[in-house]
Amino acid sequence: MRYIPVIGLEIHAELQTASKVFCGCANEFGGAPNDRVCPRCSGLPGTLPVLNKNAVILAARAGIAVDGTVNNYSSFDRKNYFYPDLPKAYQITQFEHPISSGGFIEIGGRKLRIHHLHIEEDAGKLVHDDYECISMADYNRCGVPLIEIVTEPDFRTIEEVQQFVEQMALRLKYAGVCDARMEQGSMRVDVNISIMPEGSDVFGTRAEIKNLNSIKAIGRAIEYEIKRQSEILDAGGQVVQETRRFNDNHGDTKALRSKEEAHDYRYFPEPDIPPVFLSDEEIEEIRAQVPEMPNKRVERYIGEYGLTAEEAALIVSDREFSDFYDKSAAASGCYKKTASLMLVGLNKLLNENPTPVSELKFGTRELSELALLWEENKINSNSAMEILEIMYAHGGTPAEIAGKHGMIMSADSDAAEKAVDKVLAENAKAAQDYKAGNKKLFGFLMGRAIGELGKSANPAVIKEILNKKL
Secondary structure, three states, rough: OOEEEEEEEEEEEOOOOOOOOOOEOOOOOOOOOOOOOOOOOOOOOOOOOOOOOOHHHHHHHHHHHHEEEEEOOOOOOEEEEOOOOOOOOOEEEEOOOOOOOOOOEEEEEEEEEEEEEEEEOOOEEEEEEEOOEEEEEEEEOOOEEEEEEOOOOOOOOHHHHHHHHHHHHHHHOOOOOOOOOOOHHEEEEEEEEEEEOOOOOOOOEEEEEEEEEOOHOOOOHHHHHHHHHHHHOOOOOOOEEEEEEOOOOOOEEEEEEOOOOOHHHOEEEOOOOOOEOOOHHHHHHHHHHOOOHHHHHHHHHHOOOOOOOOHHHHHHHHHHHHHHHHHHHHHHHHHHHHHHHHHHHHHHHHHHHOOHHHHHHOOHHHHHOOOOOOOOOOOOHHHHHHHHHHHHHHOOOOHHHHHHOOOOOOOOOOHHHHHHHHHHHOHHHHHHHOOOOOOOHHHHHHHHHHHHHHOOOOOOHHHHHHHHOO
16 A cells, blocks of 8 residues: 655754853753763752743744744643652653744745744763663753744655755854754754655554654654554554664664653643743844845745746845855956855865854955956956966966966957967868867867966967958
8 A cells, every 4th residue: 555654843952052051051062971960950959940031032033933933931841750850859850831833934835834843951871882782871961952943734845954054053053043963962853753645634643663763864864754654554554653763784673662742751830940931022133133034035046036946046045145245246247156155165165274254365256356347348257267276276366367377368359360360370271160160179179279368368368360361
């Protein structure tokens, strides 16, 4: 039987605050086990949590970044469960009143909906030693501020899920909310998946796959789980609602525990943290801090700047790169030339010798001047890329570099005509074959004429003269 997957996501993203969400311990990655733990985040008796204001602001920015509605009122709850990496035996989270509601990300023309986004604290980390048959708890991560983004079960393909997660990571990075380094665990994805017979609209029993930390792992886990559930149903069995873990080495999922429902967690209002009130003015102030999102930039680059969808997607894949493009292109008005300089020239240089865009030896002003020189046919494309390389290595201004290296194209038609005459005299047979119908030889003759004049050659002038001569 053919089945349709029904998938919803829970995306956990660590907020980029200096300290943890309810105490003053540093919010950092790595380090020795249990060296960033205090009585408050380890839940010792007599301690009280103090809410990190910046965590609230960043969570609100995340809600805005995904086109959600930031709520004026939100509050915290206790989620009770016993697990070795949770020293208090409860987690402070938001259940009844999250900080943001709604939102969506459009993938392939479909609006994949977000139900809500809430703030919570992260748990610790268990380190399993299979050789000694023991598990050790590292509480450094305990109390790290998280947002959990809960989607609707709108996904029907692996590709939709992967693209959604990629776009979510990009938006969170643009908003300055999370670095989204999945390999470090700062963004993790839980996948809720069930299957239903093709043509049905009744969802099946779901399984939750916990803590997937790469786009590839998400795809492999979903693929395996669809196969596993299909085989159970085809054999006449029933899928059990449970939490499962994906084994990246084996490519399969294993049961961890039966899946709890909300009532099993015995939620109740957190008595030690007052509700959060954000006025409309405060929300608008936060909104003003959120930059233009990548999807909006793509629309602008294609619709207003005339870039291709591929060019636009490549530029927005990094916010710093996109900001640099925006400022450079706006200064010169040369949107296509600036895109070519950055995607063809600068990307190559950054790959060969990685440098943060903020630390380049030239700025947006120099790049805009270079694009303008090229746009106005004062230099050719090869010279433009060569000047960019010199700027990358040594700095300097495009005009100075072009003048020093003889790259300014000459408008001297007499010199161009002499070069063309020489080329035609030395390649008489090629000229005759061109006249006889072999039009491909025009490029050959053009290249020889440009070679005669070197970097100062003006292709437009040479092409006009060569056409007349032939």
